[in-house]
Structures are given as C-alpha cells and as structure tokens.
Amino acid sequence: MDETAQVKETAIRGASPTAGGPGRILVTVYAIFAVAACSRSIVQISTEFDHARVAYLLSAFAAVVYVVATVALARRGAAWHRVAVTACATELLGVLAVGTASVVDSAAFPDQAVWSNYGSGYLFIPVILPIVGLTWLRRTAARARTTDRPARESTNP
Template identity: 65%
Template structure:
C-alpha cells in the first residue's frame, strides 16, 4: 500500500486522483479500522459462542467480510477495484439499513449484536454514515477512460 501512496506524494500538483490520497486517506483509514474491528468481533463470537446465536454471528462475519473487501478495493487503483469497491459499499449500505431497521423495530428477534445493529449505534453511528462518504468518494474518483 505504501509504494502507491509514496509515489502519489511526489506529485506537487496533486493532480493525480488516486483513491488513497486526499479525503480517501481518511476514508480508507476508517474502513480499515472497521474491517479489523468487525473481523475480530466476528471471530470471537464464532469461536467462543457460535451456538448462542448462529444467524447473528454469521451476519457479523458477513459484515466483516464486506468491510475487508471495501477496504482493500478502496485502497487499490484501477477500474476493476473501483467496481468491487462500489459493490462492497452498496452492500454495506443495504446491510446497515436492513439490519438497523430490523433491530430497531424488533420485527425479528435478534439475540446478539452486530456492527450494523441499531444502525451501528454501538459504533457511534459511523457504520451508517460511512457508506455515504464511500459512495461520494467513489463518484469523485471514478476512472476516466
């Protein structure tokens, strides 16, 4: 990851729009923290008490995978990575909205917490706003042919 960013720094004009420069620097950092946090949480849940709430813990693992894919795809250049990042961020947004709504309204009994429960309240609602910034950033860094 560093080679890319270091070469980007040498550009005095800042003309190069790479996905990890400018605001993308912060965005990828936030995604990375969520990727690590969600992965660790899912691993812990699945390894120590999977039988308590298999659905919720599998959902935790799914959310973790989405964050990992989004982080990696956002930090790489190229049109293919852009599309993968877009897919991951859209899935993330749908995930947080659906899981958030289900947990807030209690239509389905959800016995355990995930990153997306109550729209990510346990994480300062960052999971709710993150995909919005992700989409805005992807729109701005769309590769020009």
C-alpha cells in the same frame, strides 16, 4: 522495462485516486472496521456461536464486506473502483436492512451485531461510512478510469 517506463510505473502505482487525499482517511476508517469486525466475529463464532447465530453470521458477513471495501479503496484502477462501489452499496443496504430488522424484531438479535440498530454501538459510523464512501467513489470515478491499466498484481496498495 526501461528506466523511463519504470519511473512512470512507480508514479502511477503510487497514485490510487481513491486512496489519495481525504480518501486516505476513508481507507483508514474502513481498515479499522475491517480489523475490528473480523476479530470480533472470529471470537464470537468460535466461542459462543449458539448464543446469537443470526447476529453473529451477519457480523461475519459485515466483516467480509469491510475487508473487500478496504482493499478495493486502497487499490487503483476501474475494476477495483467497481468492486469498491459494490462493497459500499452492499454495506449500505446491509446496514439499512439489518438496522431495520433489529428494531422490528429485537428478539432475533440478543447480542449486538455491527449493523444492528444502524450501528448505534459504533457511533453510527456503519451507516455514515458507506454514504461517504459512495460519494467519494463518485468524485474519483473519472480519475479511476484514466489510471486504469491492464490487470496486474501489485504488492503494494
């Protein structure tokens, strides 16, 4: 790779449209939820799984969705953009479904899951976040397509 191509490569690599500008804050909040949900569900499942199996499994699923959304939003390209849209949509459906289920059948949720009661234990951020995420992804969709390149592994987000 000659020098010009290298400079170009660096410039493009640095510009993930979904992780730039206000999107950087979005990635930050997603990352916080990813870390919080992961560590919480690891503790819950390893120490008191029988206490609330359904809630803990749903929390673990939520944790995975948050990790995928964080990575996808931080990365560049149309493929990651699609992954981010899928993750945010899954998150929205999940929080609505689990939220409704926890209100209708509270006995199945003896302990708080991330998504129970629409995320009321987390300032309702779980229900707001995917809506903001999907809106942001819609706005950056055109730029994600133009910066798309052949699949490659880059180490930095």
